[in-house]
Amino acid sequence: MKTINDLLILEGMKEGIVLAGHRGLTRNVQFVNISDTPDVINFLSNNHLLLTTGYAFKDDPEKFCELIQQMHDLNCSGLVIKINRFFNELPAEVRLLADDLAFPIIDLPTNHTLGDVSRHILNYLNDAETEQLYYALHIQKEFSNMLIKGYSLAALLERLGHSLARPALLLNHRGEKIAQSHHFLKESMKKIEMEIIEKVKEDLSSAREGTTFSIPSHEQQSISTFPVQTKRQYPSMLVIFDSLTLPYPSSQMAIEQAGNVISFTIIKEQAIEENSRLLKNNFFADLIEMKIQSDEEIISRANYYGLVKDLENVCVICTIDADGDIYETLQLYEKKVGELHNSVYDQLEDELIHANLEATLFTKGKYFVMVLQFPRYTEEEVDTITKFIENVQANFKGEFTLSFGVSHSVQPLKDMPTAYDEAVEAILTGYDQNLKGFIKHYKTRDLKELLNTLPRKDLKALYENTLKSLAYPKTKDDQDLVKTIQVYLDSQCEFSETSRKLFVHRNTVKYRIEKTEELLNCSLRDPSDSLRIRVALVIGSILKEDEVENS
Template sequence: MKVSEILKNPAMEGYKIIAGESGLDREVLHVNMMDAPDIINFLKPNELLVTTAYHLKDQPNLIIELIEEMNEQGCAALGIKIKRFLQEIPKEVIEVAERLSFPIIELPAQSSLGDIVNQTLSSILDKKTNELRFAIDTHKQFSNHIISGKGIPKLLKRLADLINFPVVLLDQYTKPIASSHSNRKISHIMETMYLKDSSVYFPNTSFFTFSTLPEKETFSVFLVNTHQKKAGFLIVIGEINPADHSATLTIEQATNVISFELMKENALMQYTRRIKNEFFFNFTEGNFTSQEEVINRAKEFGLKSEQNYLCAAGKLEQGDFSGSYTQNQLEIDSIYEYIEDELVSLSLSTHLFTRGDTCILLYEVKGSSQDTTNYVHSSLELVQAKIKERFERSISFGVSNISRNFFHVKNGFKEAHDALQSGQLSGQTGFIQGYRTKDIMELLRIIPAVDLKDYYLNALQPLLELGKDEEQTLLQTLFVFLETHCQISETAKRLFVHRNTVVYRLDKCEELLGSKLNDSELTLQIRLAMRIKTMLDL
C-alpha cells in the first residue's frame, strides 16, 4: 500500500502532513512502533515508523539524522505524536524532509499507536490477500488458454488486453517468438534488437526498462525462466511501474504460464532431436537392413532420397573452455541448439544432427555446385562469427563433396569428418576445410611415428648397416633413380657421375637387398621408406 492509502484508515483520522507531501506514493509493506535511540538499526525498506519521539525530546535536531538514514534505507514515512513529548518539528527538519520528499506525518492525538499499527497491518494484509486472489484467478485464466490449445499468441493477446499495452515474447537470444499485435513498427524494432544481439547487453535481472531514442518508445522487460535457465524475455511496449501491483502480478502470472509452455515445447523438441540423431547415427553406421527402411525413416525428417546433399561436420575448440566436463557438455548442447535455431530456421533446406560433440549440417543442393559451395561457406562463416561473439568460442568445420543422393550422404559424412580431422592435425583453429583425397604424406602422418620408423629400418636394413658415407651414397642414388622413372642416364646426369658409376651402385643395391630393382613390390617399399626418412628426418 502507498502512504496515501494508509492515511485513509479510521485510526489516522485527523492526521496532518508536516513535510514531504510529494513522497506520499512511497510503498508501505511493514509498520514499526518504537521509541529507542538505536531504532534505525531495526528498520527495513518500505517500513512506516510510528513513534512518540520520546528519545528525541531533548535533542530534536537528531530527527534530521533519523530522517536521512530512514530515507537511505528506503523507509516509507515517519509518523510522530507531537505535543506529547516533542512539542514541534524544527524548521531544519522540515526542510530536509521536503528536499528528500520523505513524508513526516503528525499522528492524531485520539488514536493510540497500537490502533494505528493494527489497522495499518490489517489493511496491508487485506490488500495482499486480494492480490493473491487476483494472481490465482489470473493464473487460472492464462492456464486455461494454454490447456484449451489456444497457444502462446492468444495468451499474449489476453495479457495485452489486461494491461493495455502490446506485448512481444522473445527467445533467450531476443529472437521474436510471438506477439499480441501485428505492428510493423514494433516488429522492426524487435528484428533490429535480434540482429544486433541486444540480449548481450541486457542486465541479469528479472525486470528492467529501456528506451529507444529514434522511436521514443519505452519497453518493460520481464525475464522468462525455465528450470533455472533463461528461456526468453516478455517485452511490454510501454512503461510498467513496479509499484503497479496489479499489472506486475498479471505479467508475472503470464510469464509463469509461458515458462511451463516453453518447457513443454522444449521437451518435445529434445525428444524429436534425439530420434533424429539416432536415425542419422544408425544410417551412417549402416544399421538399417534395407534401402526402403532408410527412405521411409528419412521422409519423417524431411529428407528426400533423390536429393543432392552437401555435408559439413563441426566441432568446438576445447581449449576455449575451462569448466568441468559436465559444464562443457551443457554448453556444447546449448551452442548446437543455437546453431539449429539460427541457421536451420533460416532455411528449410538445411538439416542439423549431432553425434557426441560433433554437429552435422546437411545442406540440400538445388543450384549449381559452385553456388552451393559458396552458400555453405558463407553460412558457416556466419555461424562461426555468431558463436565467437555470443559464446566466445571457436568452431571448425570440415565440408564434404556433393553427395548425389541421400544414400551417398554416409560417404559425405565420412568425407566431412576426415576434412575436419585433417584441419585439426595441421594445427588450425576456427577453420573451414573442404575434403580432398589424401596424398601419401597425409596418409603416413596418420600412422604412429614409431611404426613408421620400424618400417623404414626393416625395408632398408641392409643398406643402413654400411658405413655412413656409403649408406648415404647408395640411398641418394636409389632415390634419384626411382624419381627419374628408372632412367640410368638421367640419374647419372643429376648426380654428376658417369653412367657406369650409377650401374655399379644399383647392382650393389640389388645385391644387398636381395632382389632386382625392376620388382615393383621392392621399389614401392623403397619409395615409402624414402618418404618416411624425409618425414621423420632420419
C-alpha cells in the same frame, strides 16, 4: 468501479452459481449489506449488494419478488443468497422477474459464512492492492487451467491481450516473434510490431532483464518487456504495448503470473523439441556408423532433418576445451555439464541462424556436429566456414573456449562417415599439438606421416629386410647405389632422365640399377618391388631424422 462480475474471482464468490439475471453481472458494486430482516429495503441504496439467507421470504415468494423489484428501482447491485438454507430452489416467479430485470441473484455455498464473504468483498472494494492481488491470482488460475488443457502459446497470448486490453507480443531470446495477440494482426499494427522488434534487438541484454522503452511512431506510449524464463541460457520476452496505463485492476503482478504460465508452456514445448533432437541425433549416429544401407532411406531421413541430396557436404565438429580445474570440478555435477552443453548447442544454433548458412546441427557424444551444405565447395566456401567459426569463438559467452575441426567436402550423403572421421581427426590433431581455441582443417596425410604412426621396431625391420646390405651403406659405392635407385624411381625408371639428374653417363646408371637388382633380388620395374623399395627409402629418411633428434 467494480462490477458483480469482478467479484466472482473472490473466495466464496468464485464457487457461487448465478441463478438468475445473468445480464446484470455488469452492475456496479460500491457497498455490501448483510440482512435477513423483512424491511431490509429501508437500509439499501444505489450500488448496494445484499447478502442474505432469505429467511424473511422463505414462505412468501410474492414478498421476495417485491424486494427484487424495489432493489432494482434503487439501482442496487444484486443479491447473494444461501438458497439451500431455507429454499430447495429459487422460486420460479422470482427467477423470471430477475431475468426480466437483469438483476443478478447468486447462490452462495453453505460452507461459506455471509460474514467471511462480506469481508472478502469489502477488502476487495476498498483496497486497490488487494484487488490487484486477487486479479493476479485469478489470472494465474485461468492461465494454469489453459496450460493443463494444452492451449497453445498463441491462445495464451490472445487471452493475455484480452485480459489486459493491451497488445501483447512474445519474443524468443533472439528477439524473434513466437506468438502475438490479435491486435498485431491489424494492418495498422504491422509497423509498430516491426519497430518493437528492432528496438528489442538493439539491446537484447536489457530487454531480457525487463525494461521499458518507446518507439518512434508512438513516443508517448510505453512498451515494457518482461523476462520469461525457459530451459535456455537466456530468457524469452513478453512485450506489452502501452504498459504503464493498464486498465484497473490489471497490474504488473498479473502480467508476471501470466508470464510464469507462459514459461511453463515454453518449457513443455522445449521438452518436446529435445525429444525431436534425440531422434535427429540417433539418425546421425546411424548414418555415421553405417547402420543405414539403403540410399533411399538415407535421403528420405536426411531430407526430414534439412539435408538435401546432390549438394557438397562439409562436417564441422565443435568441442569444449575441457582443460583445467574448472571443468574437472564441473564434471562432478552432471546437471551442470548438461547445462553447459545445452548452452553451447543453443549458441551454435543461434550463430548458424544469424549467419544464414544451410546447416543442420547434431550432437554425438561430446561433439557438436554441424553439417554444412553448398552447391560447390571452393576456396570461397572454405573462407566462409573459417569466418563463421571465428565469429562463433569471438561471440561465445562462457568460461571455456571452443575448438573446431573441419572436414573435406563429400558427396553423396552416404559418404558422411568419411567427413565425420576427417573432422574428428582434425580435432584430435589440434589437441595432440596442445592447442586450445583452434580451427583445424583436415589435411590428408602423406606416406611419411602415415609411416610415422607405426612402431619404430616394425619400421626398422621392414627397412632392413627390404634394402639388406644397402640399408646402412658404408662405402661410397653403396651410397651411390642408394642415391641412384632413389633418383631412378623418382624419374619413373627412365635411364636418360636419371643420368641427367645425377650427371653421370647413361651406361653408369644402367650398371648401378642392374647391380642393385642383383643385391636386392628384385626388379625395379616390377610394381610391387618398386613400391616396397620406395616405402623402404621413406622409412630410411624417418630413421635418419630420429638419429638427428636423439644425437
